Amino acid sequence: MSELSHFFSELTHQAQASRHRYVVCIESDHPWGIQAAQTALSLYSSCLWLGETAPEGVHALVPAQARAWLGRDCDCLVVDLHSGFDVEAIAALVGTVRGGGLMLLLLPRLRSERWQTPFMQRFLTRLQAPEVMFLTQKSDGQVDFPRLPSDASVAETQVPRLYGCLSDEQVEAVEAIRRVVNGHRRRPLVITADRGRGKSSALGLAAAILMQEKPRQILVTAPRQRHCQTLFYHAAQMLGISECSGYQLAYQQSKLSFWAPDRLLEALPEADLLVVDEAAAIPAPLLQKILSAYSRVVFASTVHGYEGTGRGFAIKFKAALDVQTPNWRALSMKQPIRWAEGDPLEQWLFQTLLLDAEPSPIVLPLQSDTLEYRVVSSAWLLQQPARLSSLFGLLIHAHYQTSPADLRQLLDDEHLSVFVALRQDIIYGCALVSREGGFSAELAQAVSQGKRRPKGHLLAQSVAAHLGLAEATSQHCGRILRIAIHDDARQLGVGSALLNCIFDWARQCHLDYLGTSFAASGDLLPFWQKAGYLPVRLGVAKDAASGCHSLLTVLPLSVQAKGWFEIAQASFSLNFKAQACEQFQSLESDVFIPLYQAALQPSWLPELPDALYQQLWNFSQGGLGYDLMIGQLSLWLQQQMKSGELDAQPGLDVMVAKIIQRQPWQTIQQRFGLHGRKQVEQFLRNFVAQTLTFPRA
DSSP: OOHHHHHHHHHHHHHHHHTOOEEEEEEEOHHHHHHHHHHHHTTOSSEEEESSOOOTTSEEEOGGGGGGGTTOOEEEEEEETTSOOOHHHHHHHHTTEEEEEEEEEEEESSOOGGGGSHHHHHHHHHTTSTTEEEEEEOTTSOEEOOOOOSOOOOOOOOOOOGGGOSSHHHHHHHHHHHHHHHSOSSOOEEEEEOTTSSHHHHHHHHHHHHHHHSOOEEEEEOSSGGGGHHHHHHHHHHHTOSOOBTTEEEETTEEEEEOOHHHHHHHOOOOSEEEETTGGGSOHHHHHHHHHHOSSEEEEEESEETTEEOTTHHHHHHHHHHHHOTTOEEEEEOSOSSSOTTOHHHHHHHHHHTTTOOOOOOOSSOOGGGSEEEEEOHHHHHHSHHHHHHHHHHHHHHOTTOOHHHHHHHHHOTTEEEEEEEETTEEEEEEEEEEEEOOOHHHHHHHHTTSOOOSSOHHHHHHHHHHOOTHHHHSEEEEEEEEEEOGGGTTTTHHHHHHHHHHHHHHHTTOSEEEEEEEOOTTTHHHHHHTTOEEEEEOSSOOTTTOSOEEEEEEEOSHHHHHHHHHHHHHHHHHHHHHTTTTTTTOOHHHHHHHHHHHHTTOOOOOOOHHHHHHHHHHHTTOSOHHHHHHHHHHHHHHHHHHTTTTTOTTHHHHIIIIISOOOHHHHHHHHTOOHHHHHHHHHHHHHHHHOOOOOO
């Protein structure tokens, strides 16, 4: 047996005995690296190769196929870094490696310029971590072998428990899910777990057991169907169903089916249990609607995931749960099932990709003007590991879908500027801004006509393509990608101060405009409007995962930008007012009202004649029915909204929903707890009576 074969044979034996997964970095020329990897692969039956040069008989994947392997397993994963480096694909596929398996990294001995970026240099440094075994082919052809792991522990044999579970925590999870259905109503369960803890399989097992007990309708929702793949697989296995089509399972008179979040809330199908998987990826307002609509719900989320984190999910959602369902229960699954405790590969991955990064504790009380606001470089972040970890932890807590690709962009993207709010080297908040635009006149015209779509430049291209304004791409702009504030420093002005810092920086850089795009919600919209960012486009289609419309807002800086911005504002005004009673008829009041007021600002509205005021008065006193007054009511309400005189008036949401959005009478009754058209119409009359003022002569 060759020394190479002996090394991998011993390592494999130790890995399988301990149920640990090990990382081996093979630094060599490409042919020898492939040969060495084949030696390891020959010891395993199920292997994956990420890259273009997989040996014959080995299942090869390109990065775009990595997500399709979610929920599946392998024993050995080879990542061919000679072919390229896709951090998202690596992070996704690591979770497929079973306990007792290996991840092999084939590293070029002679590395090109692409390895010289800050992110790649940090990655190379992380390959020196104690969890990584380095196998090196030297220039003279000799090979340096690493020591085998000193931990020679033998893992306990996994014995199936009740319900076919593989850990006590999994049994507890299945029983807790069953209690949600069989116990008292309005006692939701929140399950959080890292990958490999058996969360999804527990959801599937519990669903199957409930379906076997008696006829039940169980619904599953998640940001994407693929998030539920493991759940449906284990439910089908438990029920003895060999094929599952279209994310639906039927067993006798029971049914398990997937519904996208937006479709679920539109149709509100009846359910004995609703499972919300990867709930942290669904915005809290949507989760609150789900909580109101369904009395038996299980919310589940991954704590440290390859495409985002649910770590702050239970904390952020806790307030709503405490108010709406104070008897809710939390369950955290910490015991790994698919590998043993203290897994070297998991530890290395978390620290390398900062999946478990946390914001630094901050000192309170705090005033926003006592912080320092400035732009920082990759070098500054890497100077002290705690800085990068703290900043990335803020991004993870604030935005579920913060992923390893964001870490790479944060460090390597030369067009990205990182802003921080600091005190004594502690980061209280941060913002990311991407510099965009500067297209040639020819390219700008092609983009505005929909003929070209260059990579990136999302703000500039969105304005040009959706509004037909080519100038937006030829000018220079800053797109604000993210703002993240420490949980304990929110509502203290830190976010607004960061925006002021960005504004000053943009002026110094001679940018023409700033802008951002976000899921329009009642809590975010006032923040951006207060800072002077005005709407230019609201996406007609809701995002399936967020359930919100995407709002594009712009703050013009230069005279040149103000020219096309006025056209964009006028376009938004015309469209949004016309869309109010069709495309945006059901838009929430806390989003619709401020946007409609913004749309009214550039509009010309006719003076209201005295006779119209008299008609409104007659309406308020019980004369002239709604059908005869809708035009007068609409014009008067628009005038009042434009002037801002009704901003704090209770009942404005009812008036707007009926008179501007033209929501059906039945919808108004259900939304606002009114009974019958007559009571709704009386509400409108009372509102006019309380707020109508005649013009002075």
